[in-house]
Amino acid sequence: MKKFAVVAAIAAGVVTLAGCAGTGNDSLRSETEATVSTKIVDGKTTKAEIRGMFGSPMKTEFTDSGLEIWRYELTKVHADAVSYIPVVNLLGSSASGKKKELVVLFTPDNIVKRYSMSESDVSHKTGIFN
Secondary structure, three states: OHHHHHHHHHHHHHHHHOOEEEEEOHHHOOOOHHHHHHHOOOOOOEHHHHHHHHOOOOEEEEOOOOOEEEEEEEEEEEEOHHHHOOOHHHOOOEEEEEEEEEEEEEOOOOEEEEEEEEEEEEEEEOHHHO
16 A cells, blocks of 8 residues: 555656746747847837747737737746645645737738737746635
8 A cells, every 4th residue: 555655756746847838929939138139129120020930819809990900929837845735735736927918010011010029927826826
């Protein structure tokens, strides 16, 4: 019976160690506000150049006046230390990480009018950690 408990604990640990997750556009992985500012120039960079650098947007929207907005997002989270504690992790989980978002507004001529790059902390808690 003791062997089974050890094997179960190891299996649970292996599953928990794979506690990293990411969603969104991977082209933002190494981007920061500073690196994006060297790539995008208001009034100069084209829609085709944006697509070449970052791929297709995650979302496309339009302003009331018909200007097109492209949104790129990347969220990367990892399990917090408390999620690795045996038994405690059965009562809930806790994960934290970063979210990056690039928003690009285009003119009717498909030129960047304005853009914004941001990075923020994110967390997700369940069970007793909520």
